[in-house]
Amino acid sequence: MSDDVLTHVRALRAYARSLCGAAGDAEDLVQDTMLRAIEKADLYRPGTNMRAWLFTIMRNKFFTDVKKSARERTGGSDCASLQPSVPPAQEWHLRQRELCAALEAMPVHYREAIILVAVIGESYLDAARILECDIGTIKSRVNRARNILRRALEPEHPR
Structure with a gap:
């Protein structure tokens, strides 16, 4: 298996789409995964399965974000951001x-x-x-x- 992160981008995109569903969210997850992999590059052991390492990072990031969004309270139905600023004409x-x-x-x-x-x-x-x-x-x-x-x-x- 290659130790080049970029060879795994297509597989990461496919896995991210299976996790997120929405293409935009999947792309964000791939970018977050790549960023985390760069930040934690010193933890990767050469010779091990890089794709599995990247998938693990992605999966952990995805479930961390899910838990985080469940704790965050979004605006209610009267939230100003939900109201159009200009009525549609x-x-x-x-x-x-x-x-x-x-x-x-x-x-x-x-x-x-x-x-x-x-x-x-x-x-x-x-x-x-x-x-x-x-x-x-x-x-x-x-x-x-x-x-x-x-x-x-x-x-x-x-x-």
Whole structure:
């Protein structure tokens, strides 16, 4: 068996992945093992199995870290580090784009009615005057426009 530590890096990575699971944690464990091996190089006896020596260092480091993390108290559910510093705006931006697309796709007479009543805030009577139709027609158009928007924006919940 070679006494060159670097010849055992691939085997160390495989063993670390079997211990840690996560690739990032495994890489950290390999680095910690290599560092510990360098620090304790004077304890290695030439002619013995270096791979077994490195695996022992890795295993001991892993279980020491596990015990240490079990003793450390992590932050609770109200920990400030768990709270986003800036509320996410992407979802609202995407929902706005979906709404605009749904409005553009609907027939113009429904779009005009829903914009006047629901967005601008006109009364049904004023919207009827603006669009030159009966108030019942406006109510019907607004209702149908809402249903179109509901179906377009919540396709998993058909109504």
